[in-house]
Amino acid sequence: MKRLVLKFGGTSVGSIEKIQKVANIIKKRHEEGNEIIVIVSAMFGVTNDLKKKSNSISKNFDSKELDVLLSSGEQISSSLLSGAIIDLGVKARSWMGWQLPILTDGNHTSSQVINIKTEEILNFISGRGVAVIAGFQGVSSNNRITTLGRGGSDLSAVAVAKFFETDSCEIYTDVEGVLTTDPSIHEKAKKIDKISYEEMLEMSSLGAKVMQPISVQASMINDIPVHVRSVFSEKAGTTIISQSEIDYKKVVTGIAYSKNDAKVTLVGVADKPGVAAAIFEPFEKNNINIDMVIQTAASNGKKTDVTFTVKREDLFKTLKLIEKNNQYLNYQKIIHDDKVSKVSIIGAGMISHPGVVYKMFSALGREQINILAISTSEIKISVLIQEDMTQKAVKTLHKKFELD
Ligand code: ADP
Ligand code: ASP
Ligand code: MG
Numbered sequence: 001m002k003r004l005v006l007k008f009g010g011t012s013v014g015s016i017e018k019i020q021k022v023a024n025i026i027k028k029r030h031e032e033g034n035e036i037i038v039i040v041s042a043m044f045g046v047t048n049d050l051k052k053k054s055n056s057i058s059k060n061f062d063s064k065e066l067d068v069l070l071s072s073g074e075q076i077s078s079s080l081l082s083g084a085i086i087d088l089g090v091k092a093r094s095w096m097g098w099q100l101p102i103l104t105d106g107n108h109t110s111s112q113v114i115n116i117k118t119e120e121i122l123n124f125i126s127g128r129g130v131a132v133i134a135g136f137q138g139v140s141s142n143n144r145i146t147t148l149g150r151g152g153s154d155l156s157a158v159a160v161a162k163f164f165e166t167d168s169c170e171i172y173t174d175v176e177g178v179l180t181t182d183p184s185i186h187e188k189a190k191k192i193d194k195i196s197y198e199e200m201l202e203m204s205s206l207g208a209k210v211m212q213p214i215s216v217q218a219s220m221i222n223d224i225p226v227h228v229r230s231v232f233s234e235k236a237g238t239t240i241i242s243q244s245e246i247d248y249k250k251v252v253t254g255i256a257y258s259k260n261d262a263k264v265t266l267v268g269v270a271d272k273p274g275v276a277a278a279i280f281e282p283f284e285k286n287n288i289n290i291d292m293v294i295q296t297a298a299s300n301g302k303k304t305d306v307t308f309t310v311k312r313e314d315l316f317k318t319l320k321l322i323e324k325n326n327q328y329l330n331y332q333k334i335i336h337d338d339k340v341s342k343v344s345i346i347g348a349g350m351i352s353h354p355g356v357v358y359k360m361f362s363a364l365g366r367e368q369i370n371i372l373a374i375s376t377s378e379i380k381i382s383v384l385i386q387e388d389m390t391q392k393a394v395k396t397l398h399k400k401f402e403l404d
Helices: 016-031 046-057 063-070 072-087 119-126 153-163 197-205 213-221 275-285 312-324 348-352 356-366 387-400
Strands: 003-008 035-040 092-095 102-104 113-116 130-134 137-139 145-147 168-173 194-196 226-230 238-241 254-258 261-270 293-296 303-311 333-337 340-346 373-377 380-386
Touching: 003 016, 003 153, 016 035, 016 072, 035 072, 035 119, 035 153, 046 063, 046 072, 063 072, 063 145, 072 092, 072 130, 092 119, 113 153, 119 130, 153 168, 153 213, 153 226, 194 197, 197 213, 197 238, 197 254, 197 340, 213 226, 254 387, 261 275, 261 312, 261 340, 275 303, 275 312, 293 373, 303 312, 303 373, 312 333, 340 387, 356 380, 356 387, 380 387
Parallel strands: 003 035, 003 168, 035 130, 092 130, 102 137, 168 226, 194 238
Antiparallel strands: 102 113, 137 145, 226 238, 254 340, 261 303, 261 333, 293 303, 340 380, 373 380
């Protein structure tokens, strides 16, 4: 007998028919003799709708109340799913995060799980019940409801795998597994059989929505292999696992993109020590993350252009901070552009293959795709390009790195 955690995302429980389909999958896995703990997300679109409602009251809606509001979607789906399982003649029960409790650090809208009290559920599943836990939510030590960040049911599943010491952690979703790129922009995306924690963390941080980045980090830290698979087929999906268990034949494992960035250029800044620090100092204090940075060499040796990227949602705040700081910076003008996207190639195979940068840049150049900024790490290269070139860039790189 195995103990399994099965997580079903919003796309898998988007309608009553889909909930009934999921109930049947759960029944089947239960009949195989397994102990089952289910994590379920809100029905597709529900969390976004709730967020819109709060926005229409205030863009600064109180974060504690926002957590109460957003977590309510999972109360609906977990009760509907439990009811559907019971209707199939299987014992089931739902739990909200606070009922267990799932104790979090109290960081509203992006909490980490600190502990889960397991006793009640262990009793229930040992009596052949299916436990259904509402994903995405927990409770702080102050007894306030908290949520785990958007896409946070993935983190709920990894946390349950950890605290219940399950034999597997399975993420059921609407695609076959983790694919070489987002299938919604490239029809040639292929399933990856095995991907390392590190690569998956880069993929999801750089835009692959299929797993929440923090959940990948949690699985990496605790060495919990995660299996991503489809609700539509019984085929094996993708295993996210330690790098040592993977034999790298390809240089690039996957390609990700995101449209969350904005580019800012300060034209004509004095080229002297301390200026870069002066530009970026106020950002740190205001929690604004700088991603890519390029400084163009000054032609006359006195003035330089500094380009950097921030999250799109931080653009307005960023421009305000720079303007405030201009007395010291004394730049000639600011240019900004939020119609940009970041396209990244990711692969642990890069470490042992020189020439990847050239291959990437020349492929994009041949397609007349202009590179606006670059950032690299050991296992990824990201380029900033014009947003309308995103799909072309992904397809070009997918082919160039033999992923088609
Ligand atoms: P769920 O509702 O199950 O949590 P998500 O919408 O969060 O599902 O994630 C699945 C979606 O992620 C897919 O439908 C797909 O469009 C998108 N996606 C983006 N990049 C990838 C990728 N590399 N592999 C698989 N899916 C991806
Ligand atoms: N319902 C939450 C969200 O939309 C959590 C999740 O789907 O994983 O972000
Ligand atoms: Mg998701």
